[in-house]
Amino acid sequence: MSGKPIPPRPGVGAMSARLAEILRVDHAGELGAVHIYRGQRAVLGAAKGREKIAADLAEMEGHEAVHLARFDKLLNENKVRPTAMAPLWRVAGFALGAGTALLGEKAAHACTEAVESVIEKHYADQIEEIRDRDPELAAELTKFREEELAHHDHAIEHGSREAPAYRLLSSVIKVGCKAAIKISERI
Numbered sequence: 001m002s003g004k005p006i007p008p009r010p011g012v013g014a015m016s017a018r019l020a021e022i023l024r025v026d027h028a029g030e031l032g033a034v035h036i037y038r039g040q041r042a043v044l045g046a047a048k049g050r051e052k053i054a055a056d057l058a059e060m061e062g063h064e065a066v067h068l069a070r071f072d073k074l075l076n077e078n079k080v081r082p083t084a085m086a087p088l089w090r091v092a093g094f095a096l097g098a099g100t101a102l103l104g105e106k107a108a109h110a111c112t113e114a115v116e117s118v119i120e121k122h123y124a125d126q127i128e129e130i131r132d133r134d135p136e137l138a139a140e141l142t143k144f145r146e147e148e149l150a151h152h153d154h155a156i157e158h159g160s161r162e163a164p165a166y167r168l169l170s171s172v173i174k175v176g177c178k179a180a181i182k183i184s185e186r187i
Helices: 014-044 051-077 086-102 105-130 135-157 166-186
Strands: none
Touching (some): 014 051, 014 166, 051 135, 086 166, 105 135, 105 166
C-alpha cells in the first residue's frame, strides 16, 4: 500500500465494496501464508536435526490457519467471494516456502521476515482506515497484526538477515507480496 489509508469512496455501496476488498485480500494473504509454511515444512520438517525449526514453522502455520479460518467465516458472513487467484496463491505460496527452505533455514526465515513486514504494514493501514467505522474488525486485525509481528521478530532472531543474498531475496519477496495484494483486492 502507499502508506496512506485509502479514503472511503463516494457513492451507494462504496463502504461494502471496500469491505469486500479488505476481506478478500486478507483472506488471500492468510491462505498464501499457510501454504508458505507448508512448503517450508515439506523441506525442513523431514530433515534430521531440524526438529526445532519444524516445530516453529508448524506453530506459525497454526496461527495463520486460525487467521484464515476467521477470514473464511467473514467472507461467508459478508457474502464476499474469495479471490479468483486462490489456486495460484496456494501453489505460489508453497513454491516460495519450499524454495526458500531449500536455500536453508536462514533463507526460510528471510522469507518469513519479508512477507510479515509487508503484511504487518498492510494490516496497520487497514486498521487506520476502518478503526472508526468498524472497530470490531479493526480490533481483530490488530490482534492478527501483533501475531504477524511476532513471526517477523522470530525470523530476525533466528538469522533471517544472514541468509544468502538477503537483500535481493527480501526485496523480490516484498515486491511479490505487494503485487499479490493489489491483484487480490480486485480479482
